[in-house]
Amino acid sequence: MLTLAEVERHAQVAIVAVDGERGFRRRLLELGLCPGTQVAITNIAPLGDPLEIEVRGGRLSIRKDEAAQIRVRR
Amino acid sequence: MTTVALLGNPNTGKTSVWNRLTGGSAKVGNYPGVTVERRVGALRKRPDIDVVDVPGAYSLVARSADEQIALDVALGLDGEPAPAVVVVCVDATQLVRSLYLLLQLQELGARCVVALTMTDEAGPAAPNATELAHVLGCAVVPVVGRTGAGVDALATAIITAVDAGAPAAPVVRWQPSPALAAQIATVRAALPASWPQTDALAVWALQCVGDDELIRVPAAVRAAVAAAAPTAALDDEVIAARYRWLDEQVAGLAKAKVDRRRTARVDRVLLHRGLGLVIFGAVMFVLFMSLFAWSEPAIAAVETAFGWVGDGARAVLPDGVIEDFVVDGVIGGVGSVVVFLPQILLLFFFLGLLEDFGYLARVAYLMDRIMRTMKLSGRAFVPMLSGFACAVPAVMATRTMERQRDRILTMLVIPLMTCSARLPVYTLVIAALFPSHTVGGLSTKSLLMVGMYGFSLVTSLAAAWVLARVVKPLRAKRLPFVIELPPYRAPRMRDVVRMMGTKTWAFLREAGTVILACTIALWALLYFPRELPAGSPDYQAQIAAAPSPEAKAELEHARDGALLENSYGARLGHAIEPAIEPLGFDWKIGVGIIGAFAAREVFVSTLGVIHGVGDDEGSLRKHLASERKADGTPRYTPLVGLSLMVFFALACQCMSTLAVIKRETGGYRWPAFVFGYMTVLAWVSSFLVFQIGSLLGY
Structure with missing residues (x-):
């Protein structure tokens, strides 16, 4: 299964599900990362982590291991 | 009194709107039960x-007491009256996400007015306010915080809504599944009578109660939630239903895509692998140097000014206890508070600028990789860096972190950073006790100084790593570290200056009073009983008969030393001598350590007085180097110096730091912990240095 952490830069993918502990995933869902939402990695921080993602027209910074909890499809 | 609450996501220009609505004069306090600033101001048009300016939040759902504020304020659950109207700042460039909060509020039955911000930035992407108002069923007023356009109309809309006074009915835009409806019914039946009886509040409890740190949640509600056994599927259902409605009804109102090209261009430079890090280094260098070095003239000016005031008072007052109390206790004490203001003002000036511009979020983004190895987030970088100048503003800067746990962990390690007040101590010890050698063209003395910086960096990082694992309230919950990278925006100077004023005032009122009281207490400790020990020579007569000014000064220094030696503080220094002897310290160093509590650099002057050489550092250096024990060996060896520097590096020898930690954490628990763990760490480390060094024959 593909996760957001494995997607190359600038590829548009759709969120399938957010895994992880309840409080963790609730926060991501409430920021608009719910299933069906289009998301793309727009940048990677100079030190390799975190990632900058574009979702719903806004930019968020998210750590790689967190992105690995977000299942996506092309 | 009628209140109106101002809510909104972070980065929506909420503070600008609040400043415009109220004129910016705030009553600042804390929310009950938490240490989050509560700012209240009267509406200009209707005093x-x-x-109430509520801290920015993306959602009402909360896990911690800090996050709970938004709900408590919106519904009046914290004992304050419920606001008549909730004003929601909605970012026109982030329409769907910022309206998520509005939906939650409307479901709870809050009467809302929308302040549509950033319309200038959104340009053609901004929705039509009338259409949006129609869809949302509440007033929508476009405002531009930067220019103040629309603020009058917003105030009018607020007043209209307040005066209308009709109770707002909950508006729920989605249907719960049968399973969820049953859970809602269970919890709703358990809601206390003082809470609004709404389905939405039951949903809130079902989402938040469980693995939480919320306050004021009745046991009956906890029991009902446990009985309803909510799962992750409940969150999926509720959150997706709200976003579905927003996507269907609201997303289409944005007629164009928001133009982020300008921000993208700036980011290509500022977040660039090479250039971005260079610019980051330069920005941090400027920030650090302004605190560390460029604030020096202002600090010197404060000290000079208080020196003049003290001299003036001495000229007016009759000699005696009252004069010494007023000059050294009160005027000196106020001076020791005011002396922090240049650094506080400068730091918050930079923080305000960088935050408004959007760079502070990028600093967190750039540094997160490094900071997370210590179980901290990138947000901790600027406060920790500031700690190398002074812990007091640095601790205050932890407010830029949203999580209480991160704030506290950062505050616990900031006092380990080599602040500028330690430098005079290191300088004295290195100059007086260490021989000059050169190793590979570098002088050992400067290598020692660099070594002390490295030592403090390593210990603070190690301390964060250990504390995050050992201290229970600091163990990290696995929550996502998601930060928004907002578009770059020109900072609004008026908001920055207001914030500097608010912070400074809060420091003076809440920490300054404690610092002043402690300074006076320390002064008294080292002043009284103001009697020469029995058998002392008649200094007064000798001074009067002194043949030369030099002889007179020498006698005065001897007298001051004798007076200090007989003070309660010096007796305390004698009393603790057995405890510090294994570190290589004598009671005179003990007195210096007690005096250093007022501020570390005071160690130097206290040591000068107790050694009877006055406050001339040159003579103190010579004196320390030549002091001999009974057996003729030097009393203060390089090993003693090293042990002393290690002690100063690690001990929390600074009541101002403790006072400001008390203010920021809202109690004595954390400052007591900081003092305790650092003192133990310092003692054990100095003990090891001195004992091992002695065994090795140094």
């Missing part, structure tokens, strides 16, 4: 209406 009988108070506007």
Whole structure:
């Protein structure tokens, strides 16, 4: 299964599900990362982590291991 | 008094709107039960209406007491009256996400007015306010915080809504599944009578109660939630239903895509692998140097000014206890508070600028990789860096972190950073006790100084790593570290200056009073009983008969030393001598350590007085180097110096730091912990240095 952490830069993918502990995933869902939402990695921080993602027209910074909890499809 | 609450996501220009609505004069306090600033100001157009500036939040759902504030304020659950109207700042460039909060509020039955911000930035992407108002069923007023356009109309809309006074009915835009409806019914039946009886509040409890740190949640509600056994599927259902409605009804109102090209261009430079890090280094260098070095003239000016005031008072007052109390206790004490203001003002000036511009979020983004190895987030970088100048403003800067746990962990390690007040101590010890050698063209003395910086960096990082694992309230919950990278925006100077004023005032009122009281207490400790020990020579007569000014000064220094030696503080220094002897310290160093509590650099002057050489550092250096024990060996060896520097590096020898930690954490628990763990760490480390060094024959 593909996760957001494995997607190359600038590829548009759709969120399938957010895994992880309840409080963790609730926060991501409430920021608009719910299933069906289009998301793309727009940048990677100079030190390799975190990632900058574009979702719903806004930019968020998210750590790689967190992105690995977000299942996506092309 | 009628209140109006101002809510909104972070980065929506909420503070600008609040400043415009109220004129910016705030009553600042804390929310009950937490240490989050509560700012209230009267609505300019109607001074009988108070506007509460609620901290930015993406959602009402909360896990911690800090996050709970938004809900408590919106519904009046914290004992304050419920606001008549909730004003929601909605970012026109982030329409769907910022309206998520509005939906939650409307479901709970709050009467809402929307302040549509950033319309200038959104340009053609901004929705039509009339259409949006129609869809949302509440007033929508476009405002531009930067220019103040639309603020009058917003105030009018607020007043209209307040005066209308009709109770708002909950508006729920989605249907719960049968399973969820049953859970809602269970919890709703358990809601206390003082809470609004709404389905939405039951949903809130079902989402938040469980693995939480919320306050004021009745046991009956906890029991009902446990009985309803909510799962992750419940979150999926509720959150997706709200976003579905927003996507269907609201997303289409944005007629164009938001133009982020300008921000993207700036980011290509500022977040660039090479250039971005260079610019980051330069920005941090400027920030650090302004605190560390460029604030020096202002600090010197404060000290000079208080010196003049003290001299003036001495000229007016009759000699004696009252004069010494007023000059050294009160005027000196106020001076020791005011001396922090240059650094506080400068740091918050930079923080305000960088935050408004959007760079502070990028600093967190750039540094997160490094900071997370210590179980901290990138947000901790600027406060920790500031700690190398002074812990007091650095601790205050932890407010830029949203999580209480991160704030506290950062505050616990900031006092380990080599602050500028330690430098005079290191300088004295290195100059007086260490021989000059050169190793590979570098002098050992400067290598020692660099070594002390490295030592403090390593210990603070190690301390964060250990504390995050050992201290229970600091163990990290696995929550996502998601930060928004907002578009770059020109900072609004008026908001920055207001914030500097608010912070400074809060420091003076809440920490300054404690610092002043402690300074006076320390002064008294080292002043009284103001009697020469029995058998002392008649200094007064000798001074009067002194043949030369030099001889007179020498006698005065001897007298001051004798007076200090007989003070309660020096007796305390004697009393603790057995405890510090294994570190290589004598009671005179003990007195210096007690005096250093007022501020570390005071160690130097206290040591000068107790050694009877006055406050001339040159003579103190010579004196320390030549002091001999009974057996003729030097009393202060390089090993003693090293042990002393290690002690100063690690001990929390600074009541101002403790006072400001007390203010920021809202109690004595954390400052007591900081003092305790650092003192133990310092003692054990100095013990090891001295004992091992002695065994090795140094």
